[in-house]
Amino acid sequence: xxxxxxxxxxxxxxxxxxxxxxxxxxxxxxxxxxxxxxxxxxxxxxxxxxxxxxxxxxxxxxxxxxxxxxxxxxxxxxxxxxxxxxxxxxxxxxxxxxxxxxxxxxxxxxxxxxxxxxxxxxxxxxxxxxxxxxxxxxxxxxxxxxxxxxxxxxxxxxxxxxxxxxxxxxxxxxxxxxxxxxxxxxxxxxxxxxxxxxxxxxxxxxxxxxxxxxxxxxxxxxxxxxxxxxxxxxxxxxxxxxxxxxxxxxxxxxxxxxxxxxxxxxxxxxxxxxxxxxxxxxxxxxxxxxxxxxxxxxxxxxxxxxxxxxxxxxxxxxx
Amino acid sequence: xxxxxxxxxxxxxxxxxxxxxxxxxxxxxxxxxxxxxxxxxxxxxxxxxxxxxxxxxxxxxxxxxxxxxxxxxxxxxxxxxxxxxxxxxxxxxxxxxxxxxxxxxxxxxxxxxxxxxxxxxxxxxxxxxxxxxxxxxxxxxxxxxxxxxxxxxxxxxxxxxxxxxxxxxxxxxxxxxxxxxxxxxxxxxxxxxxxxxxxxxxxxxxxxxxxxxxxxxxxxxxxxxxxxxxxxxxxxxxxxxxxxxxxxxxxxxxxxxxxxxxxxxxxxxxxxxxxxxxxxxxxxxxxxxxxxxxxxxxxxxxxxxxxxxxxxxxxxxxxxxxxxxxxxxxxxxxxxxxxxxxxxxxxxxxxxxxxxxxxxxxxxxxxxxxxxxxxxxxxxxxxxxxxxxxxxxxxxxxxxxxxxxxxxxxx
Numbered sequence: 001x002x003x004x005x006x007x008x009x010x011x012x013x014x015x016x017x018x019x020x021x022x023x024x025x026x027x028x029x030x031x032x033x034x035x036x037x038x039x040x041x042x043x044x045x046x047x048x049x050x051x052x053x054x055x056x057x058x059x060x061x062x063x064x065x066x067x068x069x070x071x072x073x074x075x076x077x078x079x080x081x082x083x084x085x086x087x088x089x090x091x092x093x094x095x096x097x098x099x100x101x102x103x104x105x106x107x108x109x110x111x112x113x114x115x116x117x118x119x120x121x122x123x124x125x126x127x128x129x130x131x132x133x134x135x136x137x138x139x140x141x142x143x144x145x146x147x148x149x150x151x152x153x154x155x156x157x158x159x160x161x162x163x164x165x166x167x168x169x170x171x172x173x174x175x176x177x178x179x180x181x182x183x184x185x186x187x188x189x190x191x192x193x194x195x196x197x198x199x200x201x202x203x204x205x206x207x208x209x210x211x212x213x214x215x216x217x218x219x220x221x222x223x224x225x226x227x228x229x230x231x232x233x234x235x236x237x238x239x240x241x242x243x244x245x246x247x248x249x250x251x252x253x254x255x256x257x258x259x260x261x262x263x264x265x266x267x268x269x270x271x272x273x274x275x276x277x278x279x280x281x282x283x284x285x286x287x288x289x290x291x292x293x294x295x296x297x298x299x300x301x302x303x304x305x306x307x308x309x310x311x312x313x314x315x316x317x318x319x
Numbered sequence: 320x321x322x323x324x325x326x327x328x329x330x331x332x333x334x335x336x337x338x339x340x341x342x343x344x345x346x347x348x349x350x351x352x353x354x355x356x357x358x359x360x361x362x363x364x365x366x367x368x369x370x371x372x373x374x375x376x377x378x379x380x381x382x383x384x385x386x387x388x389x390x391x392x393x394x395x396x397x398x399x400x401x402x403x404x405x406x407x408x409x410x411x412x413x414x415x416x417x418x419x420x421x422x423x424x425x426x427x428x429x430x431x432x433x434x435x436x437x438x439x440x441x442x443x444x445x446x447x448x449x450x451x452x453x454x455x456x457x458x459x460x461x462x463x464x465x466x467x468x469x470x471x472x473x474x475x476x477x478x479x480x481x482x483x484x485x486x487x488x489x490x491x492x493x494x495x496x497x498x499x500x501x502x503x504x505x506x507x508x509x510x511x512x513x514x515x516x517x518x519x520x521x522x523x524x525x526x527x528x529x530x531x532x533x534x535x536x537x538x539x540x541x542x543x544x545x546x547x548x549x550x551x552x553x554x555x556x557x558x559x560x561x562x563x564x565x566x567x568x569x570x571x572x573x574x575x576x577x578x579x580x581x582x583x584x585x586x587x588x589x590x591x592x593x594x595x596x597x598x599x600x601x602x603x604x605x606x607x608x609x610x611x612x613x614x615x616x617x618x619x620x621x622x623x624x625x626x627x628x629x630x631x632x633x634x635x636x637x638x639x640x641x642x643x644x645x646x647x648x649x650x651x652x653x654x655x656x657x658x659x660x661x662x663x664x665x666x667x668x669x670x671x672x673x674x675x676x677x678x679x680x681x682x683x684x685x686x687x688x689x690x691x692x693x694x695x696x697x698x699x700x701x702x703x704x705x706x707x708x709x710x711x712x713x714x715x716x717x718x719x720x721x722x723x724x725x726x727x728x729x730x
Contacts, residue, residue, distance in 0.1 A: 175561030283698030
């Protein structure tokens with residue numbers, strides 16, 4: 001007989017059930033998001049105004065950490081490397097598309113080939129870094145081996161052991177400041193291309209065959225077909241691929257930590273690794289300075305993230 | 320309030336655990352080396368301590384060296400053990416200054432360590448107090464392929480010119496004089512330290528790492544010029560920036576490189592790479608500026624009592640115990656290093672014997688660049704040295720950058 005009760009007898013919860021329910025379900029996520037994401041962001045912003053080694057008392061220094069950053073050549077090297085990462089990592093998008101188009105055929109065993117191409121994304125970045133580190137090794141890596149077969153000859157050294165003598169020394173990709181960053185990015189592209197490929201493969205499944213058919217009747221083929229008929233339909237996949245690639249480039253850390261530790265002499269540092277180095281590594285523990293780097297990185301990411309969010313917002317309003 | 324209830328809870332937990340051994344006292348020790356030799360040396364010492372003090376219940380936590388370096392910052396303030404291993408020199412500075420270590424001058428006085436460990440006392444001292452007890456140290460110097468030297472009729476060089484001419488002979492024979500792996504940077508600092516100690520002496524090393532003189536000081540420039548000469552006329556293996564110190568043993572073991580500026584811990588690595596005692600030998604880093612007293616690199620490992628330790632009496636007992644000559648003799652025999660206690664006996668291994676002779680006559684013992692200089696300075700310095708080794712023409716650029724870092728670190 002509850003429905004017969006006058007409204008005034010209903011409890012507050014019962015009256016507001018509809019508006020409370022979503023918040024109730026959202027609250028666990030909101031609480032954890034606040035504790036682990038939102039609050040630390042503000043903590044980090046405030047620590048960046050202090051000089052603190054984690055042991056002694058923190059000293060308020062205003063914006064001095066940022067002034068120091070401005071004068072720090074290693075910061076600029078890191079920032080420059082971040083830009084190089086961003087630009088070159090973008091290659092993963094067209095490369096992923098190319099591989100996806102190539103694999104989008106009906107050939108016996110195609111699933112197997114697809115999974116082989118996807119494989120690098122499944123293995124951890126740390127493993128990818130290690131493997132490429134070996135590839136690049138001038139002494140026993142594949143790069144060194146090929147080089148030696150061209151430019152080097154085997155000789156017997158003074159104690160009678162086999163040694164190699166080269167007319168040109170093999171390139172030490174990770175040990176040479178000119179090549180090291182590109183070497184790491186190349187290694188990073190391998191799994192990233194696979195990721196973009198899988199995004200495009202799922203996108204290609206949804207390309208309407210009627211439109212392809214219609215385009216074909218109108219005489220479109222090859223490049224024009226791709227450009228005007230297929231690509232527009234792949235827009236959601238492209239958008240996603242660009243987003244994950246930008247974020248992947250900005251948070252590149254594991255590869256650098258594994259392959260060079262930022263070396264040789266800091267030439268492969270990026271902001272995230274430089275932050276770790278100053279704030280948390282053996283020679284660091286300048287929490288304030290590290291937080292200042294983190295803040296800069298945060299604002300760079302914020303530019304991209306707001307752009308992406310704005311794009312998505314526009315999409316939704318149109319849709 | 321919270322702390323009190325936590326303490327009460329801990330006391331309750333402890334009392335239930337200890338119900339069986341009501342009179343035993345506790346001692347918790349954190350140690351930082353999992354390698355078989357050092358681990359055994361430590362564990363043997365702990366067993367001996369247990370046998371001598373059956374009423375003390377010893378708990379041991381052994382961690383990996385690198386992990387320990389990070390963990391110590393947390394456990395010293397959050398959950399301090401009674402004894403922890405750490406390094407003297409500037410490396411203990413942050414903890415001493417933050418009041419996280421306990422001064423133990425009284426223990427040194429009571430055990431007569433100020434006499435038995437007089438040589439190492441300065442590096443254990445900070446702000447006028449003594450903070451720890453060292454259990455081991457080791458010499459640095461030049462390890463070389465004796466068989467190659469013999470084949471070419473070379474003797475152990477004792478002067479800079481002698482070294483350079485030996486390098487010439489080696490190069491003519493197709494041997495790269497020096498091997499090194501600078502991927503992890505500190506190896507380059509060892510070479511810098513020695514050239515600096517030999518060019519300018521112990522005082523300049525200390526003043527530089529204490530931030531009292533600039534890197535562009537003419538004396539340091541002289542050091543770098545000598546180093547540039549060593550790189551030009553001797554030469555290091557190619558691609559050293561992508562090799563660890565262990566990787567750099569490979570050309571040495573293969574006979575492609577003949578010398579290695581290293582610490583004595585590396586002897587194990589040579590032997591594992593197949594070299595025998597007859598093929599390798601050691602000589603002291605040769606004189607550069609004539610007449611400058613020869614100081615040596617001899618980093619020590621030590622134990623400290625955190626100021627938050629719960630069982631300080633037991634901790635002091637342990638430190639006094641491991642300072643004894645007999646314990647130090649046996650421990651360092653196991654790990655192939657030198658006992659800091661001058662009354663301890665030294666193992667008859669030839670490298671230990673030679674090293675002992677060298678450090679005993681040293682004008683001073685340096686702890687190593689990255690322990691004498693503050694961490695941030697050391698990092699920048701070692702990166703600069705690596706850069707310089709790759710391209711010696713960057714010398715002034717490197718030194719000026721180090722001046723900038725120095726101004727920031729020592730303000």
